[in-house]
Amino acid sequence: MSRRAKIGLGVLGGMLAVVVVLGVVFGKEPMNNSYQPQNEFKLDAWVSLHVGSLDLSINKAVLYLFLAAGLTVATMIYIANRMSARPNRVQTAVEAIYGLMKDNIAGPNNIDRATSTRWFPFIGALFLFIWYSNILGYIPLPVNSGETFRVFGVNVPAFQIFAATANISVTLMLTLLVWFAYHIEGIRAKGFVGYLKSWLPPGLDNVPLRVLMIPFIFSIEVISQFVRIISLSVRLFANILAGHLLILFMGGGLVVLLGLAALGVFTLPLAIAFFLFELVLICTLQAFIFATLTAIYLGGAVAESH
Amino acid sequence: MHSLIAAASATAETAKSIKAIALGVGAGLGTIGPGVGVGYIFGKVIEAVTRQPEMRDEITSIQWLGFALTEAIVFYAFIFGLIAFFLG
Numbered sequence: 001m002s003r004r005a006k007i008g009l010g011v012l013g014g015m016l017a018v019v020v021v022l023g024v025v026f027g028k029e030p031m032n033n034s035y036q037p038q039n040e041f042k043l044d045a046w047v048s049l050h051v052g053s054l055d056l057s058i059n060k061a062v063l064y065l066f067l068a069a070g071l072t073v074a075t076m077i078y079i080a081n082r083m084s085a086r087p088n089r090v091q092t093a094v095e096a097i098y099g100l101m102k103d104n105i106a107g108p109n110n111i112d113r114a115t116s117t118r119w120f121p122f123i124g125a126l127f128l129f130i131w132y133s134n135i136l137g138y139i140p141l142p143v144n145s146g147e148t149f150r151v152f153g154v155n156v157p158a159f160q161i162f163a164a165t166a167n168i169s170v171t172l173m174l175t176l177l178v179w180f181a182y183h184i185e186g187i188r189a190k191g192f193v194g195y196l197k198s199w200l201p202p203g204l205d206n207v208p209l210r211v212l213m214i215p216f217i218f219s220i221e222v223i224s225q226f227v228r229i230i231s232l233s234v235r236l237f238a239n240i241l242a243g244h245l246l247i248l249f250m251g252g253g254l255v256v257l258l259g260l261a262a263l264g265v266f267t268l269p270l271a272i273a274f275f276l277f278e279l280v281l282i283c284t285l286q287a288f289i290f291a292t293l294t295a296i297y298l299g300g301a302v303a304e305s306h
Numbered sequence: 307m308h309s310l311i312a313a314a315s316a317t318a319e320t321a322k323s324i325k326a327i328a329l330g331v332g333a334g335l336g337t338i339g340p341g342v343g344v345g346y347i348f349g350k351v352i353e354a355v356t357r358q359p360e361m362r363d364e365i366t367s368i369q370w371l372g373f374a375l376t377e378a379i380v381f382y383a384f385i386f387g388l389i390a391f392f393l394g
Contacts, residue, residue, distance in 0.1 A: 011369070038392070100389065104367055128394065192339075223337075231378070233379070234382060234385060235374075235375075235378040235384075238378065238381030238385045239377075239378060239381055240386065241385070242380075242381050242384055242385075285370055285374050287375075288370065288374075289370075289371065289374040289375070292371060
């Protein structure tokens with residue numbers, strides 16, 4: 001038997017032993033009905049602010065938004081101010097990210113050069129902001145005001161992971177910003193009627209039943225423009241939410257809900273694997289996708305042919 | 307009267323269980339298509355890179371775009387399942 005197989009068998013045997021011990025000691029407790037997993041995403045108003053019927057209360061998501069925005073601005077300005085001809089490691093990394101944004105996200109494949117120059121600050125800021133708020137979402141912070149624990153007589157909110165982008169309002173607002181931006185850019189480039197005409201695919205002049213086909217295709221294009229709002233916002237929101245839910249359930253939620261301590265032996269390694277997967281791949285990828293699609297939409301709105 | 311309340315709570319429990327099953331089945335079915343799609347994307351990427359290794363960088367960036375666009379469809383199913391579960 002090879003060494004690797006021995007180690008694997010040893011780990012498996014150890015896990016099984018822990019399962020047996022936990023199963024014997026704790027057994028099966030009844031289903032836990034008081035634990036509400038959705039409360040992890042509940043937004044308690046910390047500072048109540050109401051303007052008319054608008055609810056502008058400061059809550060967890062607002063804190064995360066401010067944190068992400070502040071960190072993005074602060075780190076980027078700090079690094080930009082101490083740029084030198086002989087870059088250190090941090091500057092090299094930031095320059096690599098800048099290169100990714102410049103050549104890939106707002107690159108010539110997605111968007112033409114003039115529009116790219118005009119909109120690059122927006123696209124880059126969008127990428128960095130979403131990236132920062134996604135990464136912040138995987139750092140445990142004491143923000144769970146529903147659950148507290150006591151340290152030296154002070155009630156400290158429980159640590160939890162939460163992301164501003166795991167909230168549909170945030171991603172929907174970013175999406176609407178992008179949506180209006182690219183429509184306005186398209187109308188500015190081609191005029192209102194010209195922009196609407198550019199939604200139609202080329203080569204419709206010699207299809208049969210033109211009078212019927214053009215309104216039909218145009219209405220499909222209108223629907224697809226509105227579907228972009230849903231797809232762009234829900235993609236980011238649902239990815240981050242589902243990642244957090246997976247980590248929550250695997251990292252203890254299932255065990256608490258079912259009252260089955262032995263199950264944790266299998267779910268905890270899965271939770272760590274999901275955590276790494278989300279942190280390494282998904283949070284960067286979703287920011288990349290959002291910014292890339294913004295660039296593609298902007299480029300498509302000003303491009304000459306459809 | 308008591309039996310009436312018991313019957314009402316029993317139907318509420320049953321409705322909740324059926325909703326939970328529906329969420330599970332719906333989310334599970336929703337993973338089939340994107341599962342096939344993600345596999346197809348990576349399979350095609352392997353094929354493309356073995357044919358033209360010099361195009362690797364370009365293919366990699368398109369690969370992640372395709373992966374993320376396809377993978378998101380799982381979550382559409384999941385989120386609409388959750389909406390039906392909690393709000394329906």
